[in-house]
Amino acid sequence: MSKPQSNKRDVSGWLVLDKPYDMTSTQAVGKVRWLFGAKKAGHAGTLDPLATGILPIALGEATKTVPAVQDGQKVYRFTIKWGEQTTTDDAEGEICARSEVRPDAAAITAALPAFTGEILQTPPAFSAIKIDGERAYDLARAGETVVLEPRPVFIEALRLVAHDGATSALEMTCEKGTYVRALARDLAHHLGSCAHVVKLHRAMVGPFGEAQAVTLAELEAAADRDSLLQPVTAGLLLLPEVRLTPDQASAVRNGNPVLLTGPRGPVALEAAWASCAGAAVALGCVEMGRFKPHRVIAG
Template sequence: MSQSKSNKREVSGWVVLNKPYDMTSTQAVGKVRWLFGAKKAGHAGTLDPLATGILPIALGEATKTVPAVQDGEKVYRFTIKWGEETTTDDTEGEVIARSDVRPDAATIVAALPRFTGTILQTPPAFSAIKVDGERAYDLARAGEAVELAPREVHIGALSLVSHDGASSALEMRCEKGTYVRALARDLARHLGSFGHVTKLHRALVGPFDEARAVTIEQLEAAADRDALLLPVSAGLALLPEIRLTPDQAQTIRHGNPVLLTGARAPIELETAWASCAGAAVALGRVEMGQFKPQRVIVA
């Protein structure tokens, strides 16, 4: 899928990809970048190869807005198989513990508040977290013992969708840094059993949901792929918007602040984005009534 530099182009925007099963996030970004012939691409939040669903891919200037999307809420739908814990906390790993306990639906529902709100969670050993400069999953695959420190994560909502005795389907709304596989592991242990994730689907990342998603097949078949590209501003939809005049936008594009006027002009905002005629101009903050650009977006 390699392309010469001369064949790549300046194209900016978001592709909300419905990532297929058994494709890494890096492979997905490479495929989309090749299909669009884009010079620059990145993604807003890794999705496991065995997971499906929303993988927002930024092209060109949209890569500057990736943190804004990553900071948004996520929604996951997943299935836990009861009675077996694996090395990876999903189907890819080897079974390391077994239990005959199969929690019933009422017991599962009663336990869910324990895993809602701000909780401490120990990430899976097979994760992308760095330990002394190395990815945890690389160390784990090499047979090294990986000990990761518990960290605070926030789970806004957790519900049981269905239950058949041997497995359960759940839905979770959470903030970044939350591991579904760790939740499944910990919930099963709390219920006196073991468990691992057999299915995982991400239905929402920040402003991007399934209604806006496209598949690799749709991208490959499209006569005009650029028509499937969302604007850079789509990734900023959940942040406060500062609307600029053309003169103000020109000032911002030179990296200079502008004074905001009008009765509704904000005085202080930790994070905001500036627009002109609907197009994104910059990410920045508002201090003492001035919008100060931090990342300027080239038109």
């Protein structure tokens, strides 16, 4: 008996999803992949189920450019509730500590510089970090003690947006690997209190922001879903672009390096992407004036 033919298709591009509340990132990718009938799909940076906002989902050849998006800056807007710490550092967990201290706006603002720039941050026990091949949150949910080492993260900007005594709203611009829940936990401890995140929204991931975002409802209702896709090149806009001739592009697509000629040809770039006639050709680097492909993107 012959195998049934797959209905999956070769579709490539980025869907900038405005992820709804109470949906995992994996569920969101599965839903988008099903709606497009795509053969391949992935996302550029996990969002917690209780978080909303920008979840860039790559389809087809765009999956090869996911690292370029993940490495970009992120903007989060979040609200923390003072006086209660939870096991998960957000509203999903059980209260594990309480404090009567409610810092005022002036104290919070004065503390923020200590959490700006490069800092050491210990990720939450309930995180996707792997320990001996197991996710930390799986171990934590199983009742095991999870010990994670502090790691350097970079916070570009952190500001207090609103404060009513019981809660505070903040906005943070940061590099990858930064945990909002850990920031809220550590800020509260710094101020002699405790707190947890009750609302979290991601407003930007790399080159993608709210202006490009599409809701699931909009996606489901669209007569032409492909028109909602951003091109593969949209995920590469924060990297230097190297423009190739058709002959050079052909060589690169076969995995060969090419010499970049002309007075403006770069001599060295740690990371770059090559294009030809506006289409992405490959991700790679430039060494001694040669573009060396690392990942070739099908045209």
